[in-house]
Amino acid sequence: MAELNNIRTISVPSIGKLPLATPAGTFTPAGESREHKPGRLPEDGGFLTGYKPAVLELNINLQAGVDLDAINAIKNETVTIRLESGQVYMMPQAFRSGDPAGWGDGESKITIMSNTSERIS
Structure with missing residues (x-):
């Protein structure tokens, strides 16, 4: 059976390791996006490219x-994402995006974004 590649830890320099709930959340590295561009004939079609920022959507365990x-004040931080497989990604100048995290039922959600991301190992 294959090992699933899940988030293991998230580190923020000003806070340390974030207490993650189960499931921890999702990480989408920054990269090129493609959108279909139809043509008059099928062979005339193609695609347009764009760029998507890195997005880290987390479930926080409110210990x-x-x-x-x-956590809500995260901005201009270098966030480190370690996956179960041993891969490590870095999100430079990351910031909390969207609504702030709140209290409730022992868990909360937070979204962290960065214009770029880099796989460092």
């Missing part, structure tokens, strides 16, 4: 001592 204000 005692978690500083939700610090």
Whole structure:
């Protein structure tokens, strides 16, 4: 059976390791996007390219001592994502995007974005 490639840890320099819930969330590295461009005939079609930022959508476990204000204040940080497979990605100048994380039922959601991402191992 193949090993699933899940998020193992997320580190933020100003906070340390984030306490992740189960499931931890999703990570989509930055990269080129493609959109279909139809033509008059099928062979005349093609695609347009664009660029998508890196997106990290996390489920946070709200343990005692978690500083939700610090998590909501994430901006211009170098976030490190370690996967179960051993791969490591870096999101430079990352920032919390969208709505701030809140309290409730022991878990909260947060989205972190970066214009670029890089696989470092």
